[in-house]
Amino acid sequence: MTGSRTARVGFTALATGALVLSALAPAAATRAPDPGGVALMDVGGTPTTAEIEAIVADMSLDELIGQMTWTHVYGSSADDTSMAASNQARYGVDTPAEVVAKYDLGGVLYFAWSGNTGSPVQTATLSNGLQEAALGEDGPGIPLAITIDQEGGLVARIGPPATVLPGNMALGATFDPDLARRQGELLGAEMDALGVNVDFAPVLDLNSNPDNPVIGIRSMGEDPEVVSELGVAQIQGMQEHVAATAKHFPGHGDTAEDSHYGLPVVTYDRATLDEHLAPFQAAIDGGVDMIMSAHIIVEAIDPTMPGTLSPAVLTGLLREEMGFQGIITTDALDMDALASNWSQQDIARLTILAGSDILLNSPDVDASFEGVRQAVADGEITMERLRESVRRILTWKAEREVFADPFADVAAVDDVVGSPENLATAATISDRAATLLRNEARLLPLDVDDTVLMVGAGSGWPERVGPMLAARGFEVIEDYENGSSPSAAYRARAVAAAAGADAVVFTSYNATGNAAQQQMVAELAETGVPVVVIATRNPYDISVLPGADAVINSYGTGVVNFQGVVRALAGDINPAGRLPVDIPEADGDGILLPLGFGLSYPCPPQHAGPPDHAGPPEGSGAPGHAGPPANAGPGGCHPHPSGPND
Structure with missing residues (x-):
């Protein structure tokens, strides 16, 4: 990338009071290289608001676009060349580290199929190598957002020995916010141990359409109040360790088409939309770090453009009406809902104009850069608009201590990932x-x-x-x-x-x-x-x-x-x-x-085992519905409920 290389972490002061930013040394090093022979202070601290402002103001156009670009890389280590053909085809370089350096990336996205998640220790080592690449001489000098879709259940990029969860709809069937919080804590702790600092979870979509081909059991249910309660509990548990991401705004749960393969349209009225928005509003009020947009047309807000490309959805609705001040990320830009209808140049341009801060997983990063550059040259996107997003990203990296502590403790990975306590939570x-x-x-x-x-x-x-x-x-x-x-x-x-x-x-x-x-x-x-x-x-x-x-x-x-x-x-x-x-x-x-229905055995079960887990708490059912009885826990004893075919 062209442009300045002065945007560096490790905030140092000269005797003159001027700000100098230098590369954070990996692991044990405590001092940065000394540009120009001037003595520097220790590095690795958290930047102040003023220092972030100085970094952003000094960035070139390409550096700004790079911070907004989060994409996957092929390989099991930062310098792995075993998947060089795939990196060459997509990015024109051989290794994950070279992808980071070429684009001054702000973030990476892990997948199993791109070689990133072979084992917990390997993934943590990859994370550290990518952070070193970002902070090294050829990188952007700013630590990476390292991201993953680890929802638990159907969508989990990392499998055993990481804890395998039953999934969100199973969680929803418990109606238990304590278990939801424990699930969030579990996911956050295990991802943090791997060097991941953003989990694109939880799903807050209401699965109100039984024919929905893409959400289904990824949802916690269809009652707005229950999904809100369980969603906020997950978010708060997860954000004890990493950033959570509420998705897919403004709600993908009533679609009859999968946005991976087409452009869904929902036609309900504003009152119905408000039900789908309720969990997102609860997440905003609960302090969620990020929200992911959906590639769907919601006619009640914008009948022509999908949410990811719509100023009415991302700025008018999410920012202005609902008051979200955190990071907005697109869903993956290689999904057919967008990629089959717009060029990557136009997608990048339009989603930034709509209000997104992140260009996530573009299938043609060069084209995305080109689209934004041209929009700036044409006066359609201002440099200040880009700075606004990068300022938000760097502020998040500071607040989440990504600047201060970007590295995973590889020696501790096996003590956290798949721990007996986490496995017991999944079993419960x-x-x-x-x-x-x-x-x-x-x-x-x-x-x-x-x-x-x-x-x-x-x-x-x-x-x-x-x-x-x-x-x-x-x-x-x-x-x-x-x-x-x-x-x-x-x-x-x-x-x-x-x-x-x-x-x-x-x-x-x-x-x-x-x-x-x-x-x-x-x-x-x-x-x-x-x-x-x-x-x-x-x-x-x-x-x-x-x-x-x-x-x-x-x-x-x-x-x-x-x-x-x-x-x-x-x-x-x-x-x-x-x-x-x-x-x-x-x-x-x-x-x-109806929602809330479920049978249990007569008292006592024929082969009842010990009451090894507590039953759902009283009052945890969906409001207005028959929720779980207070004494319906495993091995519990209560009157056999009536119902069809009982």
């Missing part, structure tokens, strides 16, 4: 989330002497459940097939095998849109052998599976999701989860089961 959420929606003839809990046929849609991962049932003591007959739509041959095998079983356990996966899954459950029910369905993804499957004798929701296909469900099937815990969404009738005409 799983136990408390399992949501029993149907239990005809009190089929559940199953008798551990039963022989169970374990089958299901391959996308529902029945092969994870079978061994868990066997480990619990059941005799298990297993038959599995890949894919989401069970074949006729597989269905016939399962029907034949059911004759040798006392019960069938079937994993469904978004069966509301899959006729083959519906048919297989119906065929198994016709055998007369009791059928238990574990609905593994979106929670609406019960509406299209009338033949199932019992239905329990897991809100995900991870082993951690199935842990609580298997414990409930065996009677080791009493199901305590409650629906965080309404379940519509199959024909969409009316509500089959």
